[in-house]
Amino acid sequence: MSGIKQKSLALYHWFDRRLGFAKPITEAAEHPIPRSSASWWYVFGSAAAVILALQVVTGILLALVYTPTARDAWNSLNFMNHGLTLGWFLRALHGWGSDFMIAIVLIHMAQVFTFGAYKFPRELTWIVGVFLLLLTLGMAFTGQVLRFDQDAYWGLGIGASILGRVPWIGGDLVHLMLGGPIIGATTVSRFFALHVFVIPGILVALVGVHVWMVLRLGINEWPMPGRLVRKATYVQEYEAEIHKDGIPFVPDAAWKDAMFAAAIILAIAACALFFGPIGPGGPPDPTIIQTVPKPDVPFLWIFAMFALLPPKLETPILLTAPVVAILAMLGLPLYAGEGEKHWSRRPVAVLMLTVIAVSIAIFTRLGQTEPWSPKMNAWSGDAIPTRFLKGRTPLEQEGVVVFQQMQCRNCHSLNGIGGERGPDLSRVATRLTESQLIRQVLQGGGNMPAYGDSLSPQETTALVRFLETLNGNERPAQNDVLRLTQGESAPPSAPSPVPPNRSQ
Amino acid sequence: MKNPLKELIKNPIVKNPLNEPSEHSRRKFLFQLALLLNGAVGAILAVPVLGYILGPVFKRNRSYNYWVPVGNLEQFPPGQTRLGQYRNPDTTPADGQTATLPCWVRNIDNKSFQVFAINCAHMECPVHWFPQSKLFMCPCHGGVYYQDGAVAAGPPPRPLYQYKYKIAGNQLLIWAGELPTLSTQASIAKPGSSPCLG
Numbered sequence: 001m002s003g004i005k006q007k008s009l010a011l012y013h014w015f016d017r018r019l020g021f022a023k024p025i026t027e028a029a030e031h032p033i034p035r036s037s038a039s040w041w042y043v044f045g046s047a048a049a050v051i052l053a054l055q056v057v058t059g060i061l062l063a064l065v066y067t068p069t070a071r072d073a074w075n076s077l078n079f080m081n082h083g084l085t086l087g088w089f090l091r092a093l094h095g096w097g098s099d100f101m102i103a104i105v106l107i108h109m110a111q112v113f114t115f116g117a118y119k120f121p122r123e124l125t126w127i128v129g130v131f132l133l134l135l136t137l138g139m140a141f142t143g144q145v146l147r148f149d150q151d152a153y154w155g156l157g158i159g160a161s162i163l164g165r166v167p168w169i170g171g172d173l174v175h176l177m178l179g180g181p182i183i184g185a186t187t188v189s190r191f192f193a194l195h196v197f198v199i200p201g202i203l204v205a206l207v208g209v210h211v212w213m214v215l216r217l218g219i220n221e222w223p224m225p226g227r228l229v230r231k232a233t234y235v236q237e238y239e240a241e242i243h244k245d246g247i248p249f250v251p252d253a254a255w256k257d258a259m260f261a262a263a264i265i266l267a268i269a270a271c272a273l274f275f276g277p278i279g280p281g282g283p284p285d286p287t288i289i290q291t292v293p294k295p296d297v298p299f300l301w302i303f304a305m306f307a308l309l310p311p312k313l314e315t316p317i318l319l320t321a322p323v324v325a326i327l328a329m330l331g332l333p334l335y336a337g338e339g340e341k342h343w344s345r346r347p348v349a350v351l352m353l354t355v356i357a358v359s360i361a362i363f364t365r366l367g368q369t370e371p372w373s374p375k376m377n378a379w380s381g382d383a384i385p386t387r388f389l390k391g392r393t394p395l396e397q398e399g400v401v402v403f404q405q406m407q408c409r410n411c412h413s414l415n416g417i418g419g420e421r422g423p424d425l426s427r428v429a430t431r432l433t434e435s436q437l438i439r440q441v442l443q444g445g446g447n448m449p450a451y452g453d454s455l456s457p458q459e460t461t462a463l464v465r466f467l468e469t470l471n472g473n474e475r476p477a478q479n480d481v482l483r484l485t486q487g488e489s490a491p492p493s494a495p496s497p498v499p500p501n502r503s504q
Numbered sequence: 505m506k507n508p509l510k511e512l513i514k515n516p517i518v519k520n521p522l523n524e525p526s527e528h529s530r531r532k533f534l535f536q537l538a539l540l541l542n543g544a545v546g547a548i549l550a551v552p553v554l555g556y557i558l559g560p561v562f563k564r565n566r567s568y569n570y571w572v573p574v575g576n577l578e579q580f581p582p583g584q585t586r587l588g589q590y591r592n593p594d595t596t597p598a599d600g601q602t603a604t605l606p607c608w609v610r611n612i613d614n615k616s617f618q619v620f621a622i623n624c625a626h627m628e629c630p631v632h633w634f635p636q637s638k639l640f641m642c643p644c645h646g647g648v649y650y651q652d653g654a655v656a657a658g659p660p661p662r663p664l665y666q667y668k669y670k671i672a673g674n675q676l677l678i679w680a681g682e683l684p685t686l687s688t689q690a691s692i693a694k695p696g697s698s699p700c701l702g
Contacts, residue, residue, distance in 0.1 A: 071600025157628025
C-alpha cells in the first residue's frame with residue numbers, strides 16, 4: 001500500500017517539478033480572508049462560475065447533435081428531445097442552467113452593490129462584472145435564437161426592428177445582424193458562432209480576470225456602519241484585519257461556496273427532470289402566422305416596455321436608455337469609490353435597488369399577461385355571459401352578434417372575459433351616453449380604431465342598443481345628462497332594476 | 505515583513521537591470537521593427553476579414569429586391585384581403601422554410617391592389633387580418649391597422665409596409681427581397697392614406 005502511495009507521490013513530484021502549479025494554487029486557495037467574509041452571502045459569485053462550467057459542458061454536448069441552419073435547427077432539437085437517449089435531459093440542463101445563471105448573476109450583483117463591495121480598490125472588479133452581466137444576457141439572447149422556433153424567429157424580428165431604428169446606419173446594422181436581407185440560414189449560423197465561440201471566449205477570459213482580481217485584492221470584508229473606505233488607508237486597514245483575524249479561504253470559507261454550488265446544480269437538475277427541456281415551440285415557418293411571439297423570461301420586462309412606452313418617445317428611449325444604464329453601472333464605482341459600505345448608511349442605494357428590482361418584476365409579470373395585446377381568438381372563443389343576454393330585444397341581440405363578429409371582444413372583456421386592451425364593457429352604459437357610444441364606435445379615438453368603415457348603419461344601431469343595456473343595473477349615463485339638462489336635483493342612489501331604455 | 509499586495513499596488517512595474525537601454529539598443533530597435541511589421545501584417549489581414557464580416561452591408565448597395573410571384577389573380581378575389589406567399593429571391597438551400605414569406609394582398613377592385621408586408625411596423629411581429637372588422641391586429645404590442653394599412657391604434661410608428669406590385673398575365677408579382685424595417689423599408693415607402701372618417 002505504501003508502495004503505491006510513494007509511487008503516486010513521486011509521480012506528483014515529477015509533474016510539479018515541470019509544471020510548478022502546486023505552490024501558486026496552494027497559495028491562492030489558502031489566502032487569508034476576513035473572518036466576517038466567510039458568510040452565506042458571499043457564495044453567489046462562485047456559484048455563477050460553477051453554473052458557467054455546467055453550461056460549457058452541456059453546451060458542448062448539445063453541439064454534438066445541433067445543426068446550425070435555418071432549415072434543420074428545429075428538427076435537430078426535436079430529434080434531441082425525442083430521438084436521442086437523454087437528449088431531452090441535456091437540453092433541459094442547458095436551458096434551466098441559463099435561467100439559473102442569470103438569476104444568480106443578478107443576485108450576486110445586488111449583493112455586491114448592497115455590501116458596497118465595488119468601492120476602492122475593487123472598482124475594476126465591478127466594471128468587469130458589468131461586462132460579465134452583459135455577456136451573460138448576450139448568451140441568453142443568442143441561445144434563445146438557436147432554439148430556432150417561432151418565438152426565436154419573431155424575436156429576431158424584434159432585434160432587427162430595434163437596430164433598424166438607429167439613425168443613418170440602421171439598415172446596415174440590420175443586414176449585419178441578419179447576415180443577409182431576411183431572417184434565414186446566415187442569421188442562424190452567425191448567432192451560432194456568437195453563442196458558441198465569440199461570447200463564451202470573451203466570457204471565460206473575463207471570468208479569469210474577475211477571479212484574478214478577487215484573489216489579488218482580497219474578498220470584501222463585512223461592511224460595518226461608520227467604517228468608511230478611504231483610498232489612503234483602506235489597504236493597510238484591510239491587511240491589518242486579515243493578519244489579525246484572517247482565516248484561510250480553503251477550507252474555512254470555501255465549504256459554504258462548495259455546498260451552495262452543489263445545491264444550485266442539484267436544483268438545476270431537479271428543474272430539468274421535473275419541467276423538462278424548454279421548447280422548441282412551433283416550427284420557424286414565417287407563413288404560420290397564428291402565433292403570439294414572446295421572448296424568454298429574462299427579456300420579458302423589455303418586451304413589456306415596448307408596449308407601454310409612449311410611441312413618440314419609444315425610439316429615443318430605446319436607443320439611449322441602454323447606453324445610459326450601462327454607463328451608469330460602469331461609472332458607479334468611479335463615482336462612489338469611497339465612503340460608507342453599510343446599507344443602513346446608504347438609503348439611496350437601497351431605494352434604487354428596491355425600485356429597480358420591483359420595476360423589473362412588475363414589467364416581467366406584465367410581459368407574461370400582455371394586457372395590451374388584443375386577444376386574437378376572444379371574438380370566436382369567449383362566450384357572452386348569459387346575464388347580458390336575458391330579456392334583450394331582437395335588435396339588442398343582433399347587437400350582441402355584431403359585438404362578437406366585429407372582434408370588439410378581442411380588446412374589450414365582458415365580466416372580465418376577453419381582451420384587456422380596452423376597458424371592460426360590462427357597465428359601459430353607466431359611463432357613456434347613446435350619442436357618445438355612437439361617436440366612439442364610428443370614429444374611434446383614445447387608442448380605439450374607427451369602425452365607421454366596417455359597420456352598416458343597421459349594425460351600428462344594433463351594437464349601440466346592446467351596449468346601452470350594459471349598465472350593471474345602475475343608472476345609465478344618459479339619465480345623468482338628462483337630469484343635468486333638466487336641472488333636476490340628484491335623487492338618492494336608487495338603481496332601477498330595469499334600465500329605462502329597455503322598457504321603451 | 506514586506507507585504508506583496510501593498511508593494512504591487514504601489515509599484516506595479518517590474519524592473520529588470522538587464523533591460524537598461526545601453527545594453528541592447530540594436531536588439532531593442534529590431535524588436536520594435538518586428539512589432540511594427542506584425543502590426544502591418546495584421547492591418548493588411550484585417551482588410552479581407554472586415555470585408556467578409558461586413559459583406560452583408562456592402563451587398564446592400566446592390567438591390568436585394570426582385571420581382572417575385574405571390575400567386576395567381578384568382579387567389580385574390582376583389583374586395584378581399586388574402587394571405588399570399590412568395591419565395592424570397594435571394595436564398596440558399598439551408599434557409600429551408602424561412603425563405604418562404606407571407607404577405608397580405610388586398611384586391612381593391614381587380615385593378616388596384618395593395619400588398620402589405622406581414623411584419624408590424626412596430627416590432628416586426630406577424631399581423632393578423634380580421635375581415636369582419638376590416639382590421640389588421642398585431643399579437644405582440646397591440647398594434648392595429650385599417651384595411652388600407654393606416655395605423656388604427658397602438659404603438660406602430662408608421663402604416664404597414666407595402667410592396668410595389670405588377671400584374672403579368674395571370675400572376676401578381678411584387679418587388680420584394682428584404683425584411684422591411686424602419687430603415688430597410690419595403691418597396692413603397694409612401695404611407696397609405698388613412699380613411700376619412702370625420
